[in-house]
Amino acid sequence: MKDNRVIGRSGHRVILPRLVMITTLCCLLLCATAFAQRPKPAAKPAPAKPEQARAIVLRGGKLMTITHGTIENGALVMENGKITAVGAAGSVKVPKNARVIDVTGMTVYPGLIDSETHLGLTEISLDTTTNDLEETSDAIMPHMHVYDAFHAESDLIPVTRMNGVTNAIVAPATRDTLPGQDSFVQLAGKSSEEMLLVRDIAMPLNFTGAQRRNESFQTAKFPQTRMGMAAQLRQAFIDAQDYSQKFADHEKKAADWEKEKKGDKPSLPKRDLKLEALLPYLEGKRPVVLAAEEPSDLKVAFGLAREFKLKVILNHVSHSQILVDEIAATKLPVIVGPIYETPKDDERYDSVFKLPAELVRRGVKIAFASYDEHNVRNLPYQAGYAVAWGLSREEAMKAITLNPAEIWGVSDQLGSLDVGKSANVVVADGDPLEVRTDVKRVFIAGHEVPMESRQTRLRDEYMK
Amino acid sequence: MRHPRALFLLCLLFLAAGSLAAQQPAAHNEVLIKNGTILTITHGTIQNGSIYIKDGKIAAVGQVVEAPPTARVIDATGKFVMPGIIDSHSHLALDNDVNEATSPIVPHMMMQDAFHYTDKAIYRALAGGVTTSLLLHGSANMIGGQALVMKHKYGLDREQMLFPGAPPSIKFASGENPKRVYGSRQQMPSTRMGNFAVQRQALEDARDYMRQWSAYDAKAKAGDKDAKAPKRDLKLEALADILRGKFLVQIHCYRADEFLTEMAMAREFGYKIRAFHHALEVYKVADKVAAEGIGMATFADWWGFKHEAFDAIPWNAVMSMRKGVRVAIKSDSDDFARRLNQEAAKAVRYGGATEDEALRMITLNAAWVVGVEDRVGSLDVGKDADIAIWNHHPLSNYALVDQVLIDGEVFFDRSLPGFGMTHYKEGQ
Numbered sequence: 040m041k042d043n044r045v046i047g048r049s050g051h052r053v054i055l056p057r058l059v060m061i062t063t064l065c066c067l068l069l070c071a072t073a074f075a076q077r078p079k080p081a082a083k084p085a086p087a088k089p090e091q092a093r094a095i096v097l098r099g100g101k102l103m104t105i106t107h108g109t110i111e112n113g114a115l116v117m118e119n120g121k122i123t124a125v126g127a128a129g130s131v132k133v134p135k136n137a138r139v140i141d142v143t144g145m146t147v148y149p150g151l152i153d154s155e156t157h158l159g160l161t162e163i164s165l166d167t168t169t170n171d172l173e174e175t176s177d178a179i180m181p182h183m184h185v186y187d188a189f190h191a192e193s194d195l196i197p198v199t200r201m202n203g204v205t206n207a208i209v210a211p212a213t214r215d216t217l218p219g220q221d222s223f224v225q226l227a228g229k230s231s232e233e234m235l236l237v238r239d240i241a242m243p244l245n246f247t248g249a250q251r252r253n254e255s256f257q258t259a260k261f262p263q264t265r266m267g268m269a270a271q272l273r274q275a276f277i278d279a280q281d282y283s284q285k286f287a288d289h290e291k292k293a294a295d296w297e298k299e300k301k302g303d304k305p306s307l308p309k310r311d312l313k314l315e316a317l318l319p320y321l322e323g324k325r326p327v328v329l330a331a332e333e334p335s336d337l338k339v340a341f342g343l344a345r346e347f348k349l350k351v352i353l354n355h356v357s358h359s360q361i362l363v364d365e366i367a368a369t370k371l372p373v374i375v376g377p378i379y380e381t382p383k384d385d386e387r388y389d390s391v392f393k394l395p396a397e398l399v400r401r402g403v404k405i406a407f408a409s410y411d412e413h414n415v416r417n418l419p420y421q422a423g424y425a426v427a428w429g430l431s432r433e434e435a436m437k438a439i440t441l442n443p444a445e446i447w448g449v450s451d452q453l454g455s456l457d458v459g460k461s462a463n464v465v466v467a468d469g470d471p472l473e474v475r476t477d478v479k480r481v482f483i484a485g486h487e488v489p490m491e492s493r494q495t496r497l498r499d500e501y502m503k
Numbered sequence: 504m505r506h507p508r509a510l511f512l513l514c515l516l517f518l519a520a521g522s523l524a525a526q527q528p529a530a531h532n533e534v535l536i537k538n539g540t541i542l543t544i545t546h547g548t549i550q551n552g553s554i555y556i557k558d559g560k561i562a563a564v565g566q567v568v569e570a571p572p573t574a575r576v577i578d579a580t581g582k583f584v585m586p587g588i589i590d591s592h593s594h595l596a597l598d599n600d601v602n603e604a605t606s607p608i609v610p611h612m613m614m615q616d617a618f619h620y621t622d623k624a625i626y627r628a629l630a631g632g633v634t635t636s637l638l639l640h641g642s643a644n645m646i647g648g649q650a651l652v653m654k655h656k657y658g659l660d661r662e663q664m665l666f667p668g669a670p671p672s673i674k675f676a677s678g679e680n681p682k683r684v685y686g687s688r689q690q691m692p693s694t695r696m697g698n699f700a701v702q703r704q705a706l707e708d709a710r711d712y713m714r715q716w717s718a719y720d721a722k723a724k725a726g727d728k729d730a731k732a733p734k735r736d737l738k739l740e741a742l743a744d745i746l747r748g749k750f751l752v753q754i755h756c757y758r759a760d761e762f763l764t765e766m767a768m769a770r771e772f773g774y775k776i777r778a779f780h781h782a783l784e785v786y787k788v789a790d791k792v793a794a795e796g797i798g799m800a801t802f803a804d805w806w807g808f809k810h811e812a813f814d815a816i817p818w819n820a821v822m823s824m825r826k827g828v829r830v831a832i833k834s835d836s837d838d839f840a841r842r843l844n845q846e847a848a849k850a851v852r853y854g855g856a857t858e859d860e861a862l863r864m865i866t867l868n869a870a871w872v873v874g875v876e877d878r879v880g881s882l883d884v885g886k887d888a889d890i891a892i893w894n895h896h897p898l899s900n901y902a903l904v905d906q907v908l909i910d911g912e913v914f915f916d917r918s919l920p921g922f923g924m925t926h927y928k929e930g931q
Contacts, residue, residue: 165679165809195807379838384623387922388630388841413807420845423900473900474848494806494816501786502822 091485094118094134097466100142105149105441105455115147117462120485125456142466145479148436149455150205150463151471152443154374155328155354155408156415158196158209159189159224159231164413172212174219178250178262179275181316183219185209186238191231195412197492200226202416203465203478206236206453208408208443213245213330216268217275220316221328223447225463227483240447242320244272245330246340247355269339276347279317282308323350328374330354334362341369352446354408356398357391358383367401372446375405375438378425389428395438396429405434406443423472435472461485532558534911535570539579539892544586544859544867544881554584556888559910564882582905583896585862586881587634587655587889588843589869591800592753592780592833594639595840596622596653602641603648604684607692608705610673610741612648614638620653620661624837626924629655629915631841632891632904635666637873639780642676642755643684645692645702646742649673650753652873654889654909658926670874672777673745676755677702677765679811699764706772709742716743751777751874753800757811759787766795778872780833783815786822793827798872800833803849820864821854831869848898858898 095117102113104125114131116124124131133139162169171188174180189209199207205226211218220239228234246268253263262268285308292305319325327349331337337359344351353373356366357380366373375395382390398405407422409415422435430438444454452461462485469476481488534556541552543564555563555570563569594601600617603609618638628636634655640647652669677698686693692701715733722730744750754765754776762779769776778798779785783806785792785799792799801823806815824830832847834840847865850856856864870880879887888911895902907915913925 163807163810163813165683379842381624381837382627388623388627414805417804420900424842424845427895427901427903474845475851475898477852494818497814497816498786498818498822 091117091120091462094123094137095462095482095485095487096131096133096137096139097142097147097464098128098131098133098139100145100147100466102456103146103148103436103471104457105437106457112143113147115456115464117464117482117485120462122456122458122460122462122464125458140466140480142480145466145468146471146476147456147464147466148203148471149440149453149460150465150481150483151203151418151439152406152447152453153204153207153409153415153418153439154406154443154446155210155221155410156207157212157412158199158207158226158415159191159193160185160209160211161412162190162193162195173214174211175214178215178252178268178271179217179313180215180219181217181242181275181320182312183211184239185211185219185222186231186235189222189224189231189235191228191234194493195415196226197488198413198494199415200481200483200488201478201490201492201495202419203467203471203481204415204418205463205465205481205483206449207415208240208447210243210328213243213247214250216245216250216262216272218243218245223449225483227486227488236449236452237447239319239325241326241328241352243328243330243354244340244343244349246272246336246343247330247332248336265336265339269343272343273346276317276321276343279314279321280347282311282314283318283321320349321347323348326350326352328352328354332357332359332380334359337362337366355380357394358386360386360390360394360397363394363397363401363403366398367403372404372406372442373398374408374446376407376421377410378421378428392424392428395422395425395435399430399434404442404446405438406446407438419471420474423470423474426472432470432472532911533571533574534577534888534908535568535574536577536579536584536890536892539582539584540896541882542583542585542859542862542897543883544863545883547859552584554882554888554890556890556908556911559888559912561882561884561886561888564884577892577906579892581894583893583902584882585632585891585893585897586866586879586886587891587907587909588632588865589831589873589875589880590628590633590636590834590840590843590865591778591831591869591872592639592835593628593636593840594641594835595624595628595636595837596620597638598622602643604641604643607643607645607681607685607701608738608742609640609644609648610646610745611737612640614640614648614651615665618651618653618661620664624840625653625655625664626657626915626922626927627837628834628840629657629907630904630917630923632844632893632897632907633840634889634891634907634909635870635873635875635879636840637672637753639672639753640674642674642680644674644676645681645698646705646745647674647676649741649750652875655907656909656912656914656926658914658924658928666875666878668878671750672753672874673741673750674753674755675702675765677761678756678758679809680755695761699768703768703771705742706746706768709739709746710772712736712739713743713746745774746772748774750774753778753780753872755780757781757783757815759784762788762792766791766797777874778829778831781812781835782823783812783819785828786816786819787814789823789826789828792823798829798831798868799823800831800869800872802835803832803846804853817849817853820850821856821860824850824856824860824864825854829868829871830864831872832864833869833872844893844897844902845900848900851898858896861898 098114102110112128114128160171174183210221221241223237223240253259329340331340332355380391409418426435441454444450464482466480467478536554541549553568555568596619603612638651650672652666656664692698776797780800782799782801804817820830843865847861850861867880870876890908892906893902
């Protein structure tokens with residue numbers, strides 16, 4: 040129980056000890072298990088069935104590898120959907136019949152990963168017929184799977200990937216505490232099946248206060264308060280534990296019955312998909328994305344996570360500046376932002392802008408998210424603005440590439456320009472974190488994605 | 504004998520105090536910004552340039568300027584100096600009083616009556632380089648209320664924050680918002696036909712009101728003692744003022760067909776439209792909008808939030824500009840108001856605006872939309888000394904505002920402790 044010492048010092052004895060434990064476990068498990076977790080048929084990312092006919096070589100550009108520095112005048116080879124060589128232009132061997140693209144003066148970097156979007160769940164925000172954002176009939180809906188709604192042909196996807204975002208977490212909206220399970224997608228492919236790299240990757244647990252159902256006194260229903268939200272969540276996890284126990288008991292009874300075959304064979308308990316959906320999370324097989332903004336909410340959410348030994352990825356923490364040291368002590372990764380969240384009136388105007396830099400300074404692994412659908416393409420600008428507020432450019436790039444890949448357990452496939460990884464590669468005419476930079480080419484699993492969208496078609500039509 | 508001497512001493516003291524008093528404001532009123540990269544907006548970029556400010560106005564701009572040694576010096580070495588940003592479409596500091604959504608025609612609403620002048624949102628936008636904002640009524644109404652033009656002099660009294668002499672603007676809106684608000688209540692308008700029928704009837708009512716008053720005025724002038732003045736009606740009076748050309752008409756609308764309808768109605772009733780706001784489909788009919796001399800205040804790349812925003816493209820601003828439309832990029836958001844420079848940078852990215860053209864969209868063009876282009880929006884002699892000083896080029900994502908001056912006075916300084924404010928008192 041050495042964790043207790045940590046707690047004694049920080050004075051938060053209830054919340055932290057288990058968390059530290061969970062954290063360590065979580066970090067260990069995340070990388071090890073999340074990828075192994077993927078359901079078999081969809082487990083293979085798109086590069087597994089590549090139709091990339093010819094090798095493609097990007098030669099002459101500045102390669103931001105993320106893992107091993109920047110290579111000026113480099114070359115990168117893509118074959119069969121994978122990166123097969125990365126290095127100085129002179130040292131990389133060009134395969135026979137390769138299509139060589141001169142990218143002199145360009146910057147080449149891995150496809151960007153957005154750690155929370157609603158892509159494929161909505162087309163027009165105010166047009167309800169186009170929305171599958173959230174099943175709001177109940178606050179506890181862990182059996183809602185984003186993959187059942189993900190719309191591969193959404194017009195929003197080409198708009199997004201044209202700016203270099205190639206992968207994203209798709210999450211339900213956040214009106215309720217447990218709205219369902221997230222998927223991890225690739226933003227190109229012939230069908231939703233091809234694009235859903237990990238069907239159930241994590242479960243959001245939202246505790247920001249916005250989930251209270253207290254819009255008006257007339258329409259209020261449970262949970263109307265934070266007390267209600269916490270009680271309801273706790274009950275849901277306890278019910279799931281009971282449910283799990285029921286099956287364990289049955290297994291034991293069935294085994295006993297098999298020995299003697301006396302009396303009726305014990306009947307299987309009725310399956311309940313809602314409770315069943317919580318089990319991988321109670322068993323620590325998949326992470327829970329714990330969303331809280333204010334210190335008080337973060338403490339309650341931490342408490343729940345500790346009580347049920349949940350594996351945790353933190354989300355937002357926008358107004359919890361006073362807890363940055365505690366957050367760092369947990370070693371949990373943080374999806375930070377959006378940094379555009381308005382500060383509270385008693386906070387300085389730059390308090391949220393500075394948060395990524397403050398977290399990284401304390402050793403926290405961060406990733407950025409747009410938390411958006413139509414404007415996911417602007418993800419790199421958020422990272423860039425965090426640089427203005429003290430984050431290093433290297434860390435900012437990592438927070439939209441390698442860090443999310445590691446946090447989501449897909450870093451063997453994505454997040455850097457390394458041999459063996461999926462050829463998700465972006466070519467731009469400058470610094471990826473600057474608004475003025477134009478993205479010129481995007482490759483996803485070795486395929487060059489057409490730089491076309493609903494928006495370019497409208498542009499071209501009216502440019503005539 | 505001691506008496507006259509004491510008097511003399513007292514006189515001396517008074518003199519000293521008097522000269523101090525005379526000197527202090529003078530020193531305060533004279534500022535020299537030195538050695539910066541000056542982004543003038545109207546006459547290019549001046550490297551290692553200076554600006555001399557006197558009595559709140561720009562008195563000189565150039566590589567070498569003459570300034571008295573009493574002027575307070577701001578060293579802008581390595582920094583970028585541009586005119587304060589102008590947000591031509593804002594609802595900040597209006598709390599939940601943006602929309603009087605109880606009738607589609609509410610031209611007698613005055614935003615000044617809702618102006619929450621101590622709202623911290625004003626300070627946050629100031630810290631992003633914004634010095635002037637047009638606070639508009641919401642878009643639930645075909646004809647909404649009268650706007651307020653504010654200078655972001657956060658910490659001062661309400662009256663000191665109003666832009667003196669700014670022309671009055673009035674808000675119009677068409678399309679989905681009024682449809683949704685009244686349609687959901689089973690009221691007119693629930694369609695675009697309803698939208699424009701309501702608007703046209705309101706303007707006809709105004710004509711009728713004007714006729715009643717002219718008839719009365721004619722009678723009174725002719726000496727008719729029995730002439731009875733019509734009842735004064737604030738709503739009709741405001742509508743009549745639209746027809747009399749007393750307002751800059753600022754119209755919220757998205758679709759190409761709506762621009763055409765609004766322009767036709769303006770011609771029919773004889774008023775001028777100053778600018779279309781949001782204006783996401785101007786690129787489809789830009790030549791027509793340009794021909795009428797109408798400006799636009801638009802989002803850089805926001806789209807898809809509703810059906811009438813689904814044809815929005817990020818090239819809209821530059822495509823429309825190339826056809827001759829005066830384009831401003833605005834926030835319509837307390838968040839975007841803090842980083843309009845980054846929104847302007849999108850005009851470089853999408854369509855290849857020059858840096859000057861992009862910056863003009865958040866300065867001089869925006870000032871034109873608000874009707875204060877003679878006063879602010881560029882670094883020219885005679886204009887108000889509303890100036891933002893940045894640590895990098897303002898179109899860079901890495902740029903932060905170091906200082907903001909309004910009327911020659913510093914209102915924000917990032918290096919200060921606490922909130923970085925010069926006029927703000929804790930607990931205010």
